[in-house]
Amino acid sequence: MLLLVVQFFMLSIFTDANPLDIACSNTSYAPNSPFESSLKLLLExxxxxxxxxxxxxxxxxxxxxxxxxALCRGDVNRTVCQNCLENARHEILKNCKTAEEAIIWYExxxxxxxxxxxxVMVYAGQYAEKWNNQWKSVSNPARFIEVLTYLMTNLSIEASSDPAMFAVGEVKFPKRKTIYGLVQCTRDINSRDCNDCLTGALxxxxxxxxxxxxxIIVNENCNLRFQLSLFYNASTRIALTYPTSTDEKRSQRGLLHELAGPISVSLTQEGDLVSSEELPFVHLAVIKAATDGFSDSNKLGQGGFGTVYKGVLPNGKEVAVKRLSRKSWQGLEEFKNEIILIxxxxxxxxxxxxxxxxxxxxKLLIxxxxxxxxLDCFIFDSERRLQLNWNTCYNIIGGISKGLLxxxxxxxxxxxxxxxxxxxxxxxxxxxxxxxxxxMARIFCENQKTANTRRVVGTYGYMAPEYAMEGLFSVKSDVFSxxxxxxxxxxxxxxxxxxxTGHAQTLLAYVWQLWKxxxxxEFVDPLLMKSSSIPQVVRCIHIGLLCVQEDPAVRPTMSNVVALLxxxxxxxxxxxxxPFPVGRTIVLAEQPSTKDPSVCHDLTVSTLSPR
Structure with a gap:
């Protein structure tokens, strides 16, 4: 009953609500033009x-x-969503008239x-000035901002790993107050970009x-809101406890003690970290010199937990330095996880x-x-793909298979x-x-075959169906990818x-259709045809189809794949x-990982299938 009351209340407050903001471009289309007809049909x-x-x-x-x-807030039902959008489409036409581009935001x-x-990503935020200015100032703003940042950062991580890219939650603030927060991203960006967008908006x-x-801050790809009273409707909100500075320092000190050694760290058979000569610690001064003081000119990319820089060590070796966020506890955990795993x-x-x-x-990883x-910088880029021939592609396929094996x-x-x-x-x-x-990797015990998780991580489009739908993962999950x-x-x-492309709903559906x-x-990129061995290409298509079968039991192991290749x-x-439904492109991450040591900076176009 309470849920119905809340939803009815949200519907009623929306009915006469004004937009938070509207942005219209300066360029115009001609009235009564084909563009206007397309626009009206699209908005309907x-x-x-x-x-x-x-x-x-x-x-x-x-x-x-x-x-x-279009995006509706993740805690509203279909009726509220469509009523809001119906109002929005009329308002955007009325306010933006013949603008070629426009966006309108409601609560x-x-x-x-x-x-x-x-x-793929637009970072510029919009400040809903009238809405924000109606609220009073808080006492002890420094402490308030500290707790608010803790809440919104954790919600951003949660939203980045959620299929709906939406999260709400609360955190207790001194004097019996609670801060309630909400974050959301559009679903045509990936997990890393969602987290980056939310970080900028924060x-x-x-x-x-x-x-x-x-x-409230809104932009094209994400938005954030907080309030000292409950404003959202969600039964799965996150309740957080803000750690005291003493607790935080004690936990960080414990992890530092576990990692630190006079020379380096490595693994025991049980997975414990001990000193060795195999992974040297490098002094901060040396790393700063190698990256020219972490200069922007050496920046290779930026991700959820830090930035990656190109560097040259004193011995002349070129490296990529991952500089984890300076005050990120999750970054410290990632630091440990990277060392433990690789x-x-x-x-x-x-x-x-x-x-x-x-x-x-x-915290730096070299x-x-x-x-x-x-690889995506080559196979999905029309210019760089010209540099590939079949022999190179075949060797890349073989290299990936051997790495997985x-x-x-x-x-x-x-x-x-x-x-x-x-x-x-x-x-x-x-x-x-x-x-x-x-x-996102996980270590299995020697005789362990499968595992189950309540939090599915990875990227739709590459995720095995049993993992995406049921949280079951195994070596066969990687085989599917x-x-x-x-x-x-x-x-x-x-x-x-x-x-x-107009061929089929997913690439898997298309190749299966042609195979039958x-x-x-006809599935092969014409650029590869000149240099390819047709029997070898057909065999690779065949192996690819064997790997993406719906039943994990009938997929080959990677040892089989290496042998077949x-x-x-x-x-x-x-x-x-x-299984064809795996073509969605929502990206999830258990926590946003930083960019790889080498990254592709090119902007790409959003390509999410309508749901």
Whole structure:
């Protein structure tokens, strides 16, 4: 009954609510033009079809094509959502008239349209001035901002790992007060970009309203809100306890004591950290000199827990330095996790951790530098893909398979990667593939076959169906991801958002359709045809299909895959139909991992299928 009352209240307050903000472009379209017709049709479609809280689409043909997307707050029902959007579509047309681009924000929804495809990430925040200024100032603002930051940072991490990219929660504040918070991202960006967007918005939130009793920041891709009274409707809100400074320092000191040693750290058979000569500690002064004081000119990328810089050590070795956020407790945990998982993993097809540094609040990880950055920078880029030939692609496929085999069977730690995708496959100067980013990886016991988790992490489009739907993961989860990558390398197209090609809803559906019709060579990127061995390409498509079968029991192990790739005389079984619904492109992460030592900086276009 209470739930119904809250929802009714939210519906009633929305009915006569004014927009938080409206932004209209200065460029205009002609009245009564085909563009205007497409726009009106798009806005009508958005208002009626946003049944799952998020919807994006495009209508019309170039140059009169219109792109649009809508987002409703994650705690409202379908009726409230559609009523909000219906009002928003009328208001955006009335206020923005003939603007070619516009966005309107309400408390419970937002609509955006444009004549061009949306960029993956827009960081500029909007300050809802009238709304924010009505709230009183708080006493002890410094302490309030400290607790508020703790709440919103934890909610941002939670939202980044949630399929709906939405989180609400609360934290107790002295004098029996509670701060309630809400964060949300659009679902056409990935986990890392969601966390980055929320981090930027949190900075704006603290600047505008950190000393007030409430505040809102909205932008194209994310929004945040807090208040000293309950304003949202959610049965799964997060209740946090802000740690005292004494507790926080004690816990950090304990971890530092566990990690620190006079020379270096490594692993025992039981997984404990001990001193050794294998992973040297590097002094902060040396790392600063190597990166020219962490200069922007040496920056390779930035992620949820820090920034990656190119550096040159005194011995002339080029490295990538991951500088974890200076005051991030999660960053300290990640520091430990990276060391535990990869300090002792030595393989040609794994990125190597060559050192680390910890001094005061600085936590640094040093990797070998990958000059050619990540695989996605090549296979999904029209210009860089010209540099690939079939032999290079085949060697990359083989390298990934051998790296996974080492993780699953040949290292003394049985490791499930759980987030294998092209952006986590780096390429050295010789285009040798090296698996990276073990932030989501898990160690299995010697005889352990599967595990179950309540928090699914990874990237839709590469996640095995049993993992995405039930939280069950095993070595066969990585096999599925590998199969998707193989098919993406061969076709030059992403599994996620493949519906935009007009061929099929997903890449897996398309290749299966061609395979059944005996037209599998139509699946191959024409750029590879000139240099390819047709029997070898067909065999790789066949292996890729075997890896993405729905039943994990019938997928090959990585030892099978390596054998099948290495010998054309081994017979291949007939593949079964792959699971098509895995084509969604929502990205989840148990915690936002930092960018890889080599990253692709190019902006890409959002390609989320309408849900």
């Amino acid at each position: 479609s958005i208002a009626t079809n946003t049944s799952q809280g998020f919807y994006n689409l495009s209508i019309g043909d170039d140059p009169n094509r219109v792109f649009g997307r 419970l929804c937002q609509i955006q349209y444009s004549y061009r495809k949306f960029l 900075g704006d939130l603290k600047a505008c309203c950190g000393a007030r009793e409430a505040g 300090a002792k993993l030595q393989h040609r097809n794994l990125v190597r951790l060559v050192g680390c540094g910890i001094e005061g609040e600085e 990797y070998e530098l990958m000059p050619n950055r990540s 080492y993780l699953h069977e040949d290292s003394r730690l049985k490791i499930i990667h759980r987030d294998l995708k092209p952006s986590n496959v780096l390429l050295d100067k010789d285009m040798v593939a090296k698996i990276s980013d073990f932030g 590998f199969g998707v990558i193989v098919l993406e390398i061969i076709s030059g197209k992403r599994n996620s958002g493949f519906y935009l 019709e005996g037209k599998e060579m 290495g010998s054309e005389s081994i017979a291949l079984s007939e593949p079964r139909q792959p």
